[in-house]
Amino acid sequence: MKISFLTENKTDREGILAEHGLSVHIETGNRKILFGAGASDIFAYNAERMGIDLARIEMAVVSHGHYDHTGGFPLFS
Numbered sequence: 756m757k758i759s760f761l762t763e764n765k766t767d768r769e770g771i772l773a774e775h776g777l778s779v780h781i782e783t784g785n786r787k788i789l790f791g792a793g794a795s796d797i798f799a800y801n802a803e804r805m806g807i808d809l810a811r812i813e814m815a816v817v818s819h820g821h822y823d824h825t826g827g828f829p830l831f832s
Contacts, residue, residue, distance in 0.1 A: 757782040761801045762793030762827075770804050772797045776823030780807050789815045792827030799830055 762778035778798035779790040789812045792798050802809050815831065818824055 759805060759807060761798040761805070761807070762791075771801050774823075776826065777818075778824075778827060780812075786814070787812045789831065791816070791818060791824040792831055794823045794826035796827050796830045798827045 759780040759782075760778075761780055762772075762774055762776050764773060764775055766773040774794050774797050776794035777791045778793040778801075780802065781788040781790055789809070792815070799809060809831065812831075815828070817828075
């Protein structure tokens with residue numbers, strides 16, 4: 756299993772943006788899952804910078820309906 760944080764409140768990784776919110780890319784076996792989409796499209800920017808192809812995601816999971824976990828979903832759909 757590989758877990759990559761696409762959006763989080765802080766980062767110390769150069770070239771990766773932070774924002775209040777959460778978006779996580781999870782790879783397990785041959786499944787690719789998006790857990791949350793952060794507050795904006797920053798998750799997609801960071802995914803591209805990290806070499807993660809969002810078009811290959813098979814499933815998206817929403818933990819709850821707050822903007823900081825769902826704000827980026829319009830870009831994802």
